[in-house]
Amino acid sequence: MMQPPPANVSVAALLAACRATGSGFDEARGADGLPRASWKGFLEGLAQMEVSDLAVRQEEASRLLREHGATYTIYDDPQAADRHWKLDILPLVIGAKEWDWLEKALKQRSKLLRMIVRDLYGPRRLLKEGWVPPGMLFANPGFLRAAHGIEPAGGMSLFHHAVDIARDSSGRWRVLADRTQAPSGKGYALENRVVLTSLFPDEFRDLNVERLAGFFQIERDSLRSLAPQNKHDPLVVLMTPGPLNETYFEHAYKARYLGFTLVEGADLTVRDRKVFLKTLEGLRQVDVILRRVDDTFCDPLELRSETWLGVAGLMEAWRAGNVAIANGVGTGVVETTAMLPFLPGLCRHLLAQDLTLPNAETWWCGQQKVLQQVEANLERYVIKRAFLSGAGRPEFGAKLSGARRDELLSRMRAFPHEYAAQELLNLSTAPVFYGGRLEQRPLVLRCYIVPNGDDLAVMPGGLTRVSPSPQGMVVSMQNGGVSKDTWVLSDSPVEQLTLMLPPVVSMRSEKNAGEVPSRVADHYYWLGRYAERLEGFVRLLRAVVQRLAGEGNEDQTRELEAMVPWMVGLGYLPDRFGSGPVGKALLARLAVLILSRKKDGGVRDLLGRLRYNAFALRDRISDDTWRLCNQLEQDSQPRSQRFSVPEALLMLNKLVLDLAAFSGMEMENMTRGHGWRFLDLGRRVERADNLMSWVKAAVHPGPRNEAVLGPLLEICDSAMTFRRRYHTRPQLAPILDLLIADETNPRSLMWQLQQMSRHASQLPRDGQEGNIGDEKRQVDGMLSIIASTHFPALAQAEDREPGNLLSLCEHMSTSLSNFSRSVTQHYFAHALSRVR
Incomplete structure (x- = not known):
């Protein structure tokens, strides 16, 4: 295992030793080893630091992410269900001239996909004229027949669009995938920016990095403009699957930033083909839904009937034009690797232009000749599932053994339309600071596009993700990836615009009940109950532990003997303790009540319930309140595996103070x-x-x-x-x-x-x-x-x-x-x- 260099080593020395491996494109430096023009200013500033400076900033970044509650759920890892968001403190830097080209290319691509979606759910001329194979459409589970023929409110189904891009060995940007159903990552990109600007404020200012606030302002205004009737004061809601979703932090963070109401499917109801938000005062009509629920879960009446994430009747309300949905249900039809091979021809047909931003070479195996070509050259390709329903990791042909290779080919021959082959790109690399060292890692950049009147707007930057290892071939947060902030440089000073609330604001102001959905009030109510239940239980346990830790005088002994049957009557101790034993059995039971996560009604269980309700209110509670929740979690962690009375008393005292601070925040700041x-x-x-x-x-x-x-x-x-x-x-x-x-x-x-x-x-x-x-x-x-x-x-x-x-x-x-x-x-x- 490599040891980190001494703290007094200069970053300049690390930069000199940090070289890209293989033949991939080096984002930061040219073939001569000198910094590229866009990176020159940042790397020169970096070279003036010592490793200890970067280590301090990395620790500060981790602290800020923990305090902000930035999490990302790893579904396949039970030990990291709510792991903290990972951010490398070194940004990806892109020059102004290169970004101008990328921006135009991304706008062209987004315009093209919008036209394709509109046609596939409308006249289907592309299908009739042979531009899109029938098998590619009708075998695609992303094509939802319930959405056919719907003229969406606001005139568009594909509102926001994300594109995953990477460089090939020559440094040319290529598209790996389009995200058109419910693209994620914009909120995380914003959180990355908030953290990085606090770590490198001088560099950020001196390099004229483009701000993100203008893009989010355009997105907010464009969403409001989709409202079918109430143009003056539309109710826009962000619909989330709930706190258990992998990106729930982003949903809450973005809802608060844009000023929208965060809702779950249970918060909404459909009456008379209109969507209403259940508030404390009654039902309030919803005009626009910013959807983060997968489209097949949106309506149990017309789509997946077993789901509880959606709203019964939502499709009918959308069909009637009474609510706008962004993105519209069914836009995932073009979020498929199978579509990529057809985009160059479709661009020439629909826009009379060549596709500016090329795809990584991709082939859909639903065509016989393509399947034969892929079979003959399997080692050259990455094999992916073609459609949305195809979960699982990609298969790298060059790495497959004989048995696994035969198994894959057998599946592909049986269901060729379900597979696509893509060329294996030698991804570009950028420096990351990891374990006290600088090393090069492969990266993928996700860019975001939204409407801006008759034009389109591209986020100046995006969400950069790097591989968890220098030789990694899969770049994904679900596979342990790390994120970067993306700095797009400007040739002139940039406007300092922000949509952030001032840091002194502790809670969202609720001027009337219409701003509080019933589910939110429910979470508030149970947050109050669990906070008080936890405090009462901790005070009770502390009273017992104090008497165990005392001098053992007559009064303490008598009170302890009286408290044991009292706790039996409260249900905290089994009936066998009714005679009042105060020996090892009591200590063992107290250890369970204080430390065990599996004990219903125990300290850790109640803390988990409190935290769940607080997390469900993440878009409404202040950062200081969230810090207290994190402090409660931290102070409830045992210092050692062995239960001891002094340590338990110290822990309980800390929890009492934390809960008192939580109560004070409620009374003084809300x-x-x-x-x-x-x-x-x-x-x-x-x-x-x-x-x-x-x-x-x-x-x-x-x-x-x-x-x-x-x-x-x-x-x-x-x-x-x-x-x-x-x-x-x-x-x-x-x-x-x-x-x-x-x-x-x-x-x-x-x-x-x-x-x-x-x-x-x-x-x-x-x-x-x-x-x-x-x-x-x-x-x-x-x-x-x-x-x-x-x-x-x-x-x-x-x-x-x-x-x-x-x-x-x-x-x-x-x-x-x-x-x-x-x-x-x-x-x-x-x-x-x-x-x-």
């Missing part, structure tokens, strides 16, 4: 819109329910152990208030007064119910703010019971005739459950239709 209201409502419901559970377990079953009352006060963060106010040892009557009836104690049941009543009075009801509904009446009923109860008498009666306090706790728990169910049915599930 605007008081409906998102905050449901977040706080969830917290209040959970705190009230926890309190009733704790009190109920403390007094039942009898006889009551008074030693549990001190820990109860401690867990409820009310011990100091009790001592200052009552000047007595913990007793049931004053504790009930403080924890249940006290209007000034933010931990009391009365306080929670008062906050819930205030929230309930301001929830939308049938489109009208302040209309008293079932939820308000339910809370007021609970308040009335508490106000009419004389707790000193109740405590005295509990000593003589146990059961009344237990009944009160059970009644309150049931009422809280009914309240939560009512909120869910009314605002999250939309059992009743309320159209705005």
Whole structure:
């Protein structure tokens, strides 16, 4: 294994030693070893640094990506389900003159594909006249018959288009693939730019690197212009498969950047051939859908019936022209390797021009002569599945053994139309900083095109991906690739334009309920509940662990012995602990509750539920809030495999502080819109329910152990208030007064119910703010019971005739459950239709 060079080695020395291997094109330097003109300024600045400078910047890049929550799911790797996005700190640099040529070529290609899609779902002249083979179209699962004949709102199906390009050995750009269904990567390219400009601010400014904000502004305005009716203030939503999708971070990031509402299929419904967003106030009509759900999942009525990612009736609404979809359903028909061989001829036919940006030489095996040619020269080609349904890695003919080669050829002969052959390009390489060294790695650049009025706009740069190894032949993030920022240079100073919100903005402002979809309110509500549930559980565990870590005096021993059956009553310990053992069995059980990811209701499980709901709100919560989520995850990691009481206590103390900071961020930094209201409502419901559970377990079953009352006060963060106010040892009557009836104690049941009543009075009801509904009446009923109860008498009666306090706790728990169910049915599930 290579050791990194000493930290004081200059980058100039590394640059001198870094040479491209093989005959591939070197992006940074010419055959003479000197920097290319476009790279000269950046490499000269780089040469003035030491390795330690780059190492610090690489660590800073990783830290920023972690704090921003930039993730990319690796489906085939269970150990890296949500791995952090990988970014090399050295950009790919492209000169102004070369980019001008690329920009024109990309526009031509995008215009061509738009014409092809329009024809294939319209008159099909290209099919009738023989420009496109019938087998290439009708064997293609990307061709969706349900989309045939639809005249899309806004006049276009193919809105945004991505092109994967790479250089051949001569340095000429070639196209490897087109992405036309739901192209990914623009959000990651933006995140890369945000990170790189903070690492190389002087270089970025001095080299006149083209900004990305102008492109995203064009994309935003073009999407809004697609609205079929409401041109003045259209509702544009970004439709995502949800937090489990590989690129969900990008969906949330881009939605926030463009100012669009992030939705899942469950957030939308179709009524009268129109698409509506389920909001807290009712249904609000959607004008434009920016689609990141694969087209076959979009509508279970007309496409794949087993999916829950789409919206029933969406195709009919699109067919009626009541909603614009970008990209339109079915545009994946040209996202196929099989189409590439026909594009040069189609370009001459449709545009009367030669195809400026050539493809890597590609052949579709659905033609007999082509299949025979590929069979005879298999070692020259990369064999790919031709159509969208063809998952799996490409096969490199030169690397196939006899048995594998025969198996592949057998499959190709049986289903020739499902395969395509492409020449094996010797990809160009660029320097990357890895493990304290500079090395050359192969790369592929993904470029993006969107409409701009009657013209097209190309992102100045794109998403560069490099192979995970210097000899890698497959460049893909799913295969462990690393990304780069792409710097397109300008010959003159560039305008400093940004669509970013100022960094002091902590949360999105929710001016009205229409900005909060019901699913979002649901996630806010459960984020509040799980944050409070986790805090309560951590405080309970800390109280136990503190007594295990203490001096073992009589009071601590007595309280610990009382807490064990209390935890049994709460369901955290098995019934066999009812006699109160405090030995190794208790330590082993605590280790499971604190450290195990598989324990339902344990610390790690609750933290995962909190993080899931926070991730589902990634487009709405602030970066600081997300940093706290990351801090919670970090502080919950054990330092060693062996459980120890001191280490557990240290961890629990950190988690209490992290959760307090999370609560403070909620109270001090969030605007008081409906998102905050449901977040706080969830917290209040959970705190009230926890309190009733704790009190109920403390007094039942009898006889009551008074030693549990001190820990109860401690867990409820009310011990100091009790001592200052009552000047007595913990007793049931004053504790009930403080924890249940006290209007000034933010931990009391009365306080929670008062906050819930205030929230309930301001929830939308049938489109009208302040209309008293079932939820308000339910809370007021609970308040009335508490106000009419004389707790000193109740405590005295509990000593003589146990059961009344237990009944009160059970009644309150049931009422809280009914309240939560009512909120869910009314605002999250939309059992009743309320159209705005």
